[in-house]
Amino acid sequence: MADVVDIVHETSRVRTILLDVPDWPGHHAGQHVDVRLTAEDGYQAQRSYSIASAPEDERVAITVEELADGEVSPYLVGELRVGDGLELRGPVGGWFVWDVSDGGPLLLVGGGSGVVPLRAMVRHRVAAASDVPVRLLVSSRTLDDAIYRAELDGLAARGDGLEVVHTLSREQPAGWTGRTGRIDRELLAEVAWPGTENPLAFVCGPTGLVEAVASGLVDLGYGAGRVKTERFGPTG
Amino acid sequence: MTYVDGNAIAGLLREVFDEELTAAVSTCGTCGEVAVVAELRVYLRCPGAVVRCPRCGAVLVRIAEIRGLHVVDLGGLRDLARA
Numbered sequence: 001m002a003d004v005v006d007i008v009h010e011t012s013r014v015r016t017i018l019l020d021v022p023d024w025p026g027h028h029a030g031q032h033v034d035v036r037l038t039a040e041d042g043y044q045a046q047r048s049y050s051i052a053s054a055p056e057d058e059r060v061a062i063t064v065e066e067l068a069d070g071e072v073s074p075y076l077v078g079e080l081r082v083g084d085g086l087e088l089r090g091p092v093g094g095w096f097v098w099d100v101s102d103g104g105p106l107l108l109v110g111g112g113s114g115v116v117p118l119r120a121m122v123r124h125r126v127a128a129a130s131d132v133p134v135r136l137l138v139s140s141r142t143l144d145d146a147i148y149r150a151e152l153d154g155l156a157a158r159g160d161g162l163e164v165v166h167t168l169s170r171e172q173p174a175g176w177t178g179r180t181g182r183i184d185r186e187l188l189a190e191v192a193w194p195g196t197e198n199p200l201a202f203v204c205g206p207t208g209l210v211e212a213v214a215s216g217l218v219d220l221g222y223g224a225g226r227v228k229t230e231r232f233g234p235t236g
Numbered sequence: 237m238t239y240v241d242g243n244a245i246a247g248l249l250r251e252v253f254d255e256e257l258t259a260a261v262s263t264c265g266t267c268g269e270v271a272v273v274a275e276l277r278v279y280l281r282c283p284g285a286v287v288r289c290p291r292c293g294a295v296l297v298r299i300a301e302i303r304g305l306h307v308v309d310l311g312g313l314r315d316l317a318r319a
Binding site for chain 2: 032033034048089090093094096207228230231232233
């Protein structure tokens with residue numbers, strides 16, 4: 001049983017839940033935990049959430065987006081309070097993981113809350129003082145939906161090899177000079193490392209985005225084994 | 237129906253097999269496609285989880301929890317090898 005020690009309001013529908021987990025064995029950036037809720041009548045529902053914190057961070061964190069018809073996410077976003085307990089198992093997953101020793105150059109592509117495991121990778125790179133070049137491309141519906149935007153832009157501003165590119169697919173604020181629209185081949189060709197540099201890519205988001213980006217990267221000359229993907233669906 | 241991928245059942249596989257299997261390599265018994273478990277298509281909105289081949293769509297694995305027991309059908313796999 002983990003204890004909720006803090007809750008961070010990321011966007012109107014997204015919270016980061018910081019946890020104190022007794023006997024946490026450590027994790028790799030990109031892994032998840034399974035969260036299980038049990039109702040008073042014994043009914044159980046379980047969901048998998050990416051770990052948002054770096055292995056080096058003091059607290060284990062998950063970031064949860066509330067999905068309207070979800071069974072678990074409305075509770076985690078709307079009801080959970082500091083001091084509550086949370087049943088979780090993990091860390092799990094051994095494929096969609098990155099350690100600084102895996103090197104790069106690294107391309108990270110996230111759609112919506114698909115940025116969560118990528119944020120763990122970015123924080124891991126910072127904590128490990130790695131100089132692996134990283135480009136992070138994040139697609140959000142609106143600027144207000146861009147999770148961790150201040151943190152990621154702040155890290156990019158240090159100018160130590162992390163570049164962050166946002167694209168807003170649905171609505172842009174007045175004066176927005178960044179990218180607009182979904183991640184298409186044109187944007188990928190512009191932002192992604194050339195395939196000749198033998199980059200390593202991690203792509204996480206809704207299934208449609210992941211399929212489009214993964215095939216776009218293979219077309220750009222990325223080795224199929226160098227593009228790691230994680231798809232999530234509408235079950236929350 | 238929309239699918240996710242093998243990453244989504246990392247915890248379920250750990251529970252059933254007591255080891256990390258998303259990086260394991262599967263071979264489809266129907267078309268012979270070789271793929272890591274993380275890249276397989278997973279359908280969760282059914283009773284239990286159904287895992288299909290990303291190339292030919294054949295059912296590779298079914299896992300359901302019935303009265304507290306995991307019922308596992310691996311019949312669609314030709315091979316499953318640890319990473």
